[in-house]
Structure formats: C-alpha cells, structure tokens
Amino acid sequence: MNGWPNDRGLYLQLQRLSEFINKTKAEIQALKPSVMKTDFLPKATDQLDAIVEATAAASHRIMDSADVIMELAGRMNPEDSQKAMAAATSIFEACTFQDITGQRVTKVVETLKTIESHIDRMIAAFDETADGAAQVAAGVESGEAEKPEGEKKEGKSSTLDGPALPSHAPSQADIDAILAGDN
Amino acid sequence: MAVDLQMPVLIVDDYATMLRIVKNLLKQIGFENVDEATDGGAAFEMMKRKKYGLVISDWNMQPVTGIELLKNVRADADLRATPFIMVTAESKTDNVVEAKKAGVSNYIVKPFSSEILKGKIESVLGKF
Numbered sequence: 258m259n260g261w262p263n264d265r266g267l268y269l270q271l272q273r274l275s276e277f278i279n280k281t282k283a284e285i286q287a288l289k290p291s292v293m294k295t296d297f298l299p300k301a302t303d304q305l306d307a308i309v310e311a312t313a314a315a316s317h318r319i320m321d322s323a324d325v326i327m328e329l330a331g332r333m334n335p336e337d338s339q340k341a342m343a344a345a346t347s348i349f350e351a352c353t354f355q356d357i358t359g360q361r362v363t364k365v366v367e368t369l370k371t372i373e374s375h376i377d378r379m380i381a382a383f384d385e386t387a388d389g390a391a392q393v394a395a396g397v398e399s400g401e402a403e404k405p406e407g408e409k410k411e412g413k414s415s416t417l418d419g420p421a422l423p424s425h426a427p428s429q430a431d432i433d434a435i436l437a438g439d440n
Numbered sequence: 441m442a443v444d445l446q447m448p449v450l451i452v453d454d455y456a457t458m459l460r461i462v463k464n465l466l467k468q469i470g471f472e473n474v475d476e477a478t479d480g481g482a483a484f485e486m487m488k489r490k491k492y493g494l495v496i497s498d499w500n501m502q503p504v505t506g507i508e509l510l511k512n513v514r515a516d517a518d519l520r521a522t523p524f525i526m527v528t529a530e531s532k533t534d535n536v537v538e539a540k541k542a543g544v545s546n547y548i549v550k551p552f553s554s555e556i557l558k559g560k561i562e563s564v565l566g567k568f
Contacts, residue, residue, distance in 0.1 A: 316457045320464070342468070346554050349464050353551040355457045357529050360500065420529035420550070427531045429549050429556065435536045436547055 285379065294376045298369050305366050309359045316355040323348040357420050443561075443568035445470040447493030452476075452483040452509065453527075454501040462496060462527070465554045469561065470568065480504030484512050487519055494565065499528035499535070507535075507542060514543040523564045527552070 323345040330341035420426070427435075449471050451462045459476045466474050475490070477483035481504035483497065495513070499506035506526055513519045526539050529550040539547055545564045548556060562568065 313455075313457055317460070320457075320460055324464075346465070346468060349461050350551065350553050352457060352461055356453075356455045357550055359455060359457075360529055421531060426549070427533060427536075429552070431533075432531055432536050432547050432549055435533060436540055436544075 291380055294373055294380070298373050298376075302366050302369055305362045305369075309362050312355045312358050316352045319348060320352055360420050443565045444493065445568065446473055447471075448473045448475060448490060449494045449496065450475050450477060450483060450486060450492045452478070452480065452495065452497035452501070452506065454478050454498065458498065458527075462557075465557050466496075468554060469558050480506060480509030480512070483509055487513065487522070492522060494523045494525070494561065496525045496527055499526055499530060499539075507539060510539065510542045510544055525560055525564060 326341055326345045326348075330338045330345065333341060449466060451459055451466070451474060453459050453462065453476075459478075463474050463476065475486060475492075477486055479501045480497070483495070484504070486492075487495070495509075497506040497509055504512075506528065510524055510526065513522055513524060520543075523545045524543070525546045525548060526544045527548045527550060528535070531549045536547055546560045548560050
C-alpha cells in the first residue's frame with residue numbers, strides 16, 4: 258500500500274514524458290529535415306559562397322581603380338600627388354574587409370555543414386521514409402532511433418576560429434603587450 | 441644599419457585580395473622585391489630555394505597553416521633566423537601566445553593600416 262501512490266505518480270510522469278517525446282518527434286518530422294538538407298542548406302551555402310565571390314571581384318575592381326590613381330599621382334604636383342597616394346593607400350587598406358568577410362562567411366558555411374551532419378543523424382534516427390510522421394507520433398520505433406551518433410566532425414581544426422567580433426577581440430595594443438610580456 | 445629595401449620579401453596568404461593589398465602596401469613602403477605564396481607548404485618550398493629577408497604570413501590557410509609554417513621555419517637550421525611576421529584576423533590571446541612560443545617576430549591583427557605594417561616591419565628589421 259505504501260508504495261502505490263508513488264508508483265502511480267511515477268507511472269503518470271513516465272506517461273507524460275512518453276507523450277512529450279512522441280509530440281516532439283512529430284514536430285521534428287513536420288520540419289521535413291530531408292528538405293532542409295537537400296534544399297535549404299545547399300541554397301544558403303551557395304548564397305554565402307556567392308557573397309565571397311562578389312566581394313572578391315568588387316575588391317579587385319576597386320583596387321584596379323586605386324592602381325590607376327597611384328599611377329596618375331606620379332604625374333601630379335608633389336602636394337596633390339601626396340594626397341592622391343594617401344587616398345589610394347586608404348582604399349587598399351579598406352579592401353581588407355574582403356578577407357575578413359570571407360573568413361566570417363566561411364565560418365558560417367562550416368556551421369551550416371555541422372547542422373547538415375546533425376540533420377543526417379536525425380533523419381537516420383527517425384527513418385522518415387518508413388511509415389511517416391503519424392507512426393512516429395504514435396510511438397512506433399523505426400529501429401534506427403538507437404543508432405549511434407557516428408563520428409563527430411566538429412573537432413578543432415588546424416586553422417583558427419575565424420575573426421572575432423570587434424567587441425570580443427583584443428586590440429593590436431593588447432597583442433603587442435602579450436608579445437612584449439613574459440608569457 | 442639601414443634596412444635593405446631590395447631584400448626579397450615573401451608574403452603568404454590564401455586570399456588573392458590580401459596578397460595584392462600587402463604587396464601594394466609593401467611597395468609604397470619601398471619594398472619592390474616581393475614574392476607570393478598561397479599556403480604554408482608552398483611558402484616553405486620557396487624559402488628552401490631562395491633566401492628571404494622577411495616573411496609576412498597569414499595564419500588561417502590550408503593545407504599548411506601559418507603557425508605550421510612558422511614552426512617549420514624555426515626548426516630548419518638554414519631558415520630559423522628569418523624574420524617572420526604573422527598577420528591574422530584572429531587575435532585570441534592563446535593564439536598570440538602560441539605564435540610567440542613558436543618564435544614569431546611580430547604579430548599584426550587584421551584589418552591593419554600601412555602605418556601599422558611599416559611600424560611592425562621596423563620593429564623587426566630596424567628603421568628605414
């Protein structure tokens with residue numbers, strides 16, 4: 258008698274947990290993870306690659322123009338020449354945005370690929386080709402759900418994490434202090 | 441002793457845009473003899489064939505990164521004295537410390553100005 262209320266309470270908790278898991282499975286199925294993998298993510302990756310290509314092409318065009326300015330500066334009087342050279346230098350300095358943009362975008366693409374690999378595992382786990390979302394929602398085990406996750410790919414690469422956001426990045430002065438210190 | 445502006449300089453970056461920018465800024469500083477490589481492996485091979493007075497390398501490249509290039513250079517008896525400046529958008533303290541331990545001569549954070557580049561080169565090679 259003593260254990261009955263507790264056992265019943267435990268049973269109810271497990272029942273609610275089971276219902277929650279089944280509902281979550283159905284919601285994940287409704288997201289159509291295979292469509293996300295075959296359509297959304299590749300499109301997003303292509304768009305991001307296009308950004309890198311477009312900024313690179315634009316940067317080279319801008320620098321072509323800066324080269325012309327520098328060439329013309331050689332024919333100007335000294336004062337104007339100095340101003341033109343300073344302007345051209347400033348243009349070249351500003352074009353470093355393309356490299357940083359490219360690195361940031363590459364990092365986002367890597368993140369999308371990580372998401373894609375997780376979706377792969379999710380698709381395998383729910384085996385959506387078998388009996389569909391309704392059966393998953395009804396708690397039918399697909400047989401794939403207990404598959405091991407497989408090898409993780411998100412270990413630290415030999416390259417870096419990408420450019421830090423300005424608010425989180427040490428300044429050149431901070432770097433100089435580290436190099437000058439005893440670390 | 442004055443810096444020899446005719447010395448060969450090797451710049452290493454996998455972004456064509458950055459190679460062009462750095463080469464141009466070096467030209468304005470006075471360095472005309474500038475070679476380019478697009479990763480650490482190619483750079484190391486070039487260094488084996490030609491003596492460079494300065495290497496300016498990006499960190500984040502594939503397949504051989506800038507830090508790997510630096511370590512290879514410092515481990516090579518013929519190349520270990522080559523001044524080596526690391527240029528990277530990544531400025532995490534741990535990475536700076538790693539580069540320092542590996543023997544980097546100086547470290548520039550992107551984006552940088554012509555003045556910063558000149559100042560760092562002067563701190564490595566001397567005033568010019």
